[in-house]
Amino acid sequence: MAITEAYFLGAKNIGDADVLAGIAADYGFERAEAHAIALDPIQHKRVEQEAGRSAAAGIRSVSHVIFGGRAAIGGSQSENEIALHVQEAAPRSFSKNRKGAY
Template sequence: MHIDIVSDIACPWCFIGIERLERALAETKAEATVTLHPYLLDPDGPDSGTDIRARLRQKFGGDPTPAFANVERAARETGIPLDFEKVRMGYPTLRAHTLLRHAQTRGTQRALSRALFAAYFLEAKNIADPAVLAEIAAPHGFTAEEVAKLTSDTEELARTRQEADHAARSGVRGVPLFIFDGRSAISGAQPEAVFREAIRKAAG
């Protein structure tokens, strides 16, 4: 089966949902090819980052702490030690998605995706910084020179942005989104049982 995933590295529910999918694939021993597609939750944020709490208060009003607690609880149930006290800043992910696109042809896209999520959400690293990206991508088939080139090439970055724009124009309003064999879709970080059932149906 083939599974397409639309997600953003800056989205904690994407981190949780993809991890749940990976666990479901391992439990069912299903063979699947997975392709990750970009979605930009904050396409024009500064590379230096923005204060997550201030941005959420401005966007939704109120204290985001209860929402953080809900995400942390779901993450820990999935084996992810997420602690939002460590994650204070949000960063644009255009460069990270550009590397993920190139990781697909190298067979390391899924592994690089998990490494990027961990670097941001567990280590609070600036995943907009090319030097940080070079460090993360090194074990996944990229040289520092390649990362520097890909993350500064205006055509490469424009292509990534176009792919993300295409997802939004196609009706994707929230991530993560999981599409099984182009036929059935699951939206959000659903329980592992939901993913297992979707895998069984797609395999059948």
């Protein structure tokens, strides 16, 4: 949400490592570590791979969130809608973890 707010409301360049590090620092992350991650080519590759997997799975919106490996919501949703999906996904995820499925 902070990155979205910085981009849409603050007109900040979220492609800039300094901007991303500042946003991360506002939320308790170490600024230097966040800056290094934002510039890390290995992290860039990981994000590109994840974007490719998401596109292959039919995801076409930002934001798009997958809960418990099943329930997904795309686009802008209310807090109530997101909470509902989290509640629906949580029991499945926790029971699978207890059974050692993951």
